[in-house]
Amino acid sequence: xxxxxxxxxxxxxxxxxxxxxxxxxxxxxxxxxxxxxxxxxxxxxxxxxxxxxxxxxxxxxxxxxxxxxxxxxxxxxxxxxxxxxxxxxxxxxxxxxxxxxxxxxxxxxxxxxxxxxxxxxxxxxxxxxxxxxxxxxxxxxxxxxxxxxxxxxxxxxxxxxxxxxxxxxxxxxxxxxxxxxxxxxxxxxxxxxxxxxxxxxxxxxxxxxxxxxxxxxxxxxxxxxxxxxxxxxxxxxxxxxxxxxxxxxxxxxxxxxxxxxxxxxxxxxxxxxxxxxxxxxxxxxx
Numbered sequence: 504x505x506x507x508x509x510x511x512x513x514x515x516x517x518x519x520x521x522x523x524x525x526x527x528x529x530x531x532x533x534x535x536x537x538x539x540x541x542x543x544x545x546x547x548x549x550x551x552x553x554x555x556x557x558x559x560x561x562x563x564x565x566x567x568x569x570x571x572x573x574x575x576x577x578x579x580x581x582x583x584x585x586x587x588x589x590x591x592x593x594x595x596x597x598x599x600x601x602x603x604x605x606x607x608x609x610x611x612x613x614x615x616x617x618x619x620x621x622x623x624x625x626x627x628x629x630x631x632x633x634x635x636x637x638x639x640x641x642x643x644x645x646x647x648x649x650x651x652x653x654x655x656x657x658x659x660x661x662x663x664x665x666x667x668x669x670x671x672x673x674x675x676x677x678x679x680x681x682x683x684x685x686x687x688x689x690x691x692x693x694x695x696x697x698x699x700x701x702x703x704x705x706x707x708x709x710x711x712x713x714x715x716x717x718x719x720x721x722x723x724x725x726x727x728x729x730x731x732x733x734x735x736x737x738x739x740x741x742x743x744x745x746x747x748x749x750x751x752x753x754x755x756x757x758x759x760x761x762x763x764x765x766x767x768x769x770x771x772x773x774x775x776x777x778x779x780x781x782x783x784x785x786x787x788x789x
Contacts, residue, residue, distance in 0.1 A: 504646050506674075506703060507533035507759040508542040508733075510716035511550070513709030515752040519554035525750040526582065526592070529757060532748065534586045538759055539645070541590040544707040544714065545606070545654055545678030548595020550753075551575060571595050580613035587611045589644070593705065594621065594654050594678050601634040606652050606678055608642065617642035619652035623660045627682045639663065641672045647764050653677045653691075658704075664694040665785070668777070673767055675702040679714040692730050695719045699771050701732075701762050716758050723774075724766040733758040 509529050526543070533541045552571050572595070579592050594606040608617040620636025621628075641651040651667035651674075653660075658679045667675055677691045695702045699721050706714020718733040719725075725732050746757035771777065 504539055504648065504764070505537045505759065505761050506540045506542070506718065507536075507538040507757050508703035508705045508716065508718060509533075509544060509758075510705060510714070510756045511544050511547070511707050512754040512756070513550075513707065513712075513752070514754060517550050517553045517752050521750050521752045522550050522554045523578075525748060525753045525755055526578070528748045528750075529755045530582050530586050530588065530590065532746075533757060533759065534588050536759060539589060541588060542676050542678070542703045542705045543591060543593040544705045545594040545604075545680035546707050546712060547593035548575060549707070549712075551578075551595065572597055576607070579607060579609045583609040583611055584613040589616070591652075591676060591678075593707070594680075596633065602632050603636055604628070604633055604654060605636070606654055606676075608650065608652070608676070616644070617650060617652065619654065621654035621657060622663065623656035625656060625682055628655075639666045639670070641667060641670045644674070648674050648762075650674050650676060653679075653702075655679070655681060658694070659690040661690075661694060661697065662785075664698045664700070665780070668698040668700060669780070669782070669785070673700050673764065674762070675700055677702045677704045678706070679704050680707045680712050681714055682712060691715075691717070692719055696721060696730060697776075699767065699774075699776060701767065703758075716756055718758055718760045718762075720762070720767065721770050723770045724763070732762075733760040 548571050551574050555570050589610045591608045597605050604621040610616050622635045644650045649671045651672035657663045658677045691702050691704050702719045704715050704717045722728040722730045748755040
């Protein structure tokens, strides 16, 4: 299965037409080169909110939650059905009974396959009144893949990836956008090794936020046993492809790769670390 994950780099004030053009170009290019799944960054809702409001979003008090929610779902359905592709437009703040940071996965028919909220929160996020989500969900995808989300600091939490694994996930959508500038890579690489899953890292980068870009898998089934399948460049049918898109206020970098479920299941069979987990301990404490 061919997948694409995206890093958006903010370069100025966001206008609605700029945002639509960049998102459309990213999804169109991913589809053109054969991707069946596209992952956009955490906190894309900030860009939608800014495009609607016409000014920079600094905290949840600046946001029209209903406006972002409506646009997020409308655009998700339109992009998914028009390009016949599964996708997530990333995460955004939503006010339900409480304030959460959530992400949705849509299939080619414009239907919601999966919803997940962020569980591990930074001090800044807690100060804004954002609450930790109370469940971890997975969804069956195509070709035997089972997907789960990890949002923000969930990508540093060993228990998050372990719970996804125990629920059958073999592909994690890691929306790693963090508040503040952090030079440390998110914990995705090591969590992939500990759980024998694939993971797609996607992030938004700008004055207030940072994050990485990459596609990761178990070392034994990746080039040079590095655990890294793609780190910002792409080979499509052994040909190098330019995967950068430049807009007026946003730049996009696309990471694309083919994943093999057969290879993943093979390494799980030859080295079945799932059999070594202390599940009774997890049930007591997680």
